[in-house]
Structure formats: structure tokens, C-alpha cells
Amino acid sequence: MIPTQWFLILSAILFTIGVCGVLTRRNGITIFMSIELMVNAVNLTFLAYARQFHQLHGLIFVFFVMAIAAAEAAVGLAIFISLFHHRETIDVDEANLMRW
Amino acid sequence: MIEYAVFFFFASIAVIFAFVVILHRNPVVSALSLVASFFALAVMYVLLEAPFLAALQVIVYAGAIMVLFLFVIMLLNLQRQREEPTRPIQQFLGYLGSAAFGIGLVYYIAKYAAMALPVGPFVADARTVGVALFESYIFPFEMVSILLLAAIVGALLLSARGVQWP
Numbered sequence: 001m002i003p004t005q006w007f008l009i010l011s012a013i014l015f016t017i018g019v020c021g022v023l024t025r026r027n028g029i030t031i032f033m034s035i036e037l038m039v040n041a042v043n044l045t046f047l048a049y050a051r052q053f054h055q056l057h058g059l060i061f062v063f064f065v066m067a068i069a070a071a072e073a074a075v076g077l078a079i080f081i082s083l084f085h086h087r088e089t090i091d092v093d094e095a096n097l098m099r100w
Numbered sequence: 101m102i103e104y105a106v107f108f109f110f111a112s113i114a115v116i117f118a119f120v121v122i123l124h125r126n127p128v129v130s131a132l133s134l135v136a137s138f139f140a141l142a143v144m145y146v147l148l149e150a151p152f153l154a155a156l157q158v159i160v161y162a163g164a165i166m167v168l169f170l171f172v173i174m175l176l177n178l179q180r181q182r183e184e185p186t187r188p189i190q191q192f193l194g195y196l197g198s199a200a201f202g203i204g205l206v207y208y209i210a211k212y213a214a215m216a217l218p219v220g221p222f223v224a225d226a227r228t229v230g231v232a233l234f235e236s237y238i239f240p241f242e243m244v245s246i247l248l249l250a251a252i253v254g255a256l257l258l259s260a261r262g263v264q265w266p
Binding site for chain 1 (some may be wrong): 103104202
């Protein structure tokens with residue numbers, strides 16, 4: 001069996017890549033994909049701890065996270081479509097109406 | 101030993117394709133790399149003895165969510181969009197901050213999160229997950245279905261063109 005720690009390290013690396021994508025990219029859809037990457041890294045952590053402690057709750061939580069990620073992707077992409085219809089771009093720097 | 105080989109092979113695939121996701125300028129390539137990364141993560145779920153969630157990962161994430169992303173990218177014709185580097189200092193700070201965050205996280209996990217391996221098999225197949233889902237988690241399950249309905253209505257309302265808002 002592979003130690004739980006290795007899965008945690010892999011999850012940390014993937015989460016960091018996601019954070020880096022959110023902080024450095026300005027294309028809205030790429031930012032969204034980075035968020036999905038972070039969600040998956042957290043799912044991996046949940047499953048690693050579920051196996052470590054022989055608990056089923058982690059698995060159930062991953063199930064709910066997947067359902068909520070699907071809902072989030074649908075609504076977020078609809079927001080980007082709406083933004084594109086209004087501004088002809090999905091660069092998040094251009095959506096600055098509420099910025100002070 | 102073959103387990104370790106599989107782990108390292110698919111872990112490196114997941115990390116490499118995750119880097120392609122955030123570094124490539126073409127969103128279509130990013131989306132397809134994310135699909136590859138999710139497949140590698142599904143292999144990780146199999147290694148963690150959760151085959152049901154591995155199947156769910158491939159079907160729901162790689163099959164449904166990423167196809168939605170690809171549809172939107174192609175619908176909006178974003179393949180040609182370029183990101184001009186207008187804020188180099190902020191971008192550099194972003195790389196620096198996330199690198200510091202990642203190094204700290206990996207360091208502390210490597211140092212303090214060493215755990216003894218659990219004894220005994222733990223197989224979470226579809227039956228076990230299903231029984232738990234419909235017995236002790238029935239209320240959150242129904243709430244998620246309501247949330248998905250709200251998301252469908254919201255997505256339709258937001259993406260429709262020329263809707264008169266009430």
C-alpha cells in the first residue's frame with residue numbers, strides 16, 4: 001500500500017498549481033479550470049484520509065463535492081457567456097464595473 | 101512494487117498536465133490537458149480503493165463538466181484570444197506567492213503528516229457508498245438535487261440572450 005502522505009503531497013502540489021493559475025491568468029475560463037483543479041486536489045485529500053481512517057464520510061463528501069462542482073461549472077460558464085455577450089471578451093480585467 | 105510504479109507514473113502525468121493547464125495560452129489545449137489530469141486522478145482513486153468514485157470522476161468530471169467547458173470555449177470562439185502581459189509585477193508576485201505557498205505546504209506535510217498505514221482492507225465499492233448515501237446522508241442528497249435544479253434554472257436564465265429581466 002502506498003503511504004497516505006504521498007497522496008497528500010501530490011494533492012498539495014496540484015492545489016498549488018491551481019492557486020498559481022488563479023493568481024496569474026486573466027482568461028476567465030482558464031481561471032475556472034484552475035478552480036476545478038483545486039477542487040480535485042481537495043477530493044484526493046478526502047479520499048486519502050478516508051482510506052487512512054477507514055471512514056466512509058470522506059467518500060460521501062467527495063460525491064457531494066462533485067455534484068456541487070457540476071452546478072458551479074454550469075452557472076459559472078453561463079455567467080461567462082453572458083459577460084461575453086456584453087463585453088466581447090472574457091478577460092477578467094475588463095469586467096471592472098464594480099471595481100473602485 | 102508495481103503499485104509504486106503506477107503511482108509515480110500517473111502522479112507525474114497529473115502534475116505535468118496540470119502545469120499545461122495553467123501555462124498554455126490556448127484554452128482548448130488547457131481543457132484537454134485538464135481531462136488528462138482528471139484521468140490520472142481517477143487512477144489515484146483506484147489506488148485509494150475507491151473504484152466507484154474513480155468511475156464517477158471519469159464520467160462526471162472528464163465526461164460532463166469538461167465537455168461543458170469545451171462547448172463554451174468553442175461557442176465563444178476563444179481559441180484566438182491572447183493575454184497581453186499588462187501587469188508583470190502582479191503576475192510575478194502571483195508566481196512567487198504561490199510557489200512559497202506550495203513549498204511551505206509540501207514541507208509541512210512531508211515533515212509532520214507521516215502516518216502509519218492502516219491495517220485491514222478497506223474497499224468502498226458502489227454498494228457501500230450507496231447504502232451510506234441513502235441511509236445516513238439522505239437529507240444532503242435531496243438538498244443537492246434541489247441545488248442542481250437551481251443551477252439548471254440559473255444557467256438557462258443567465259445564458260439566454262435577450263431575456264427581459266423581471
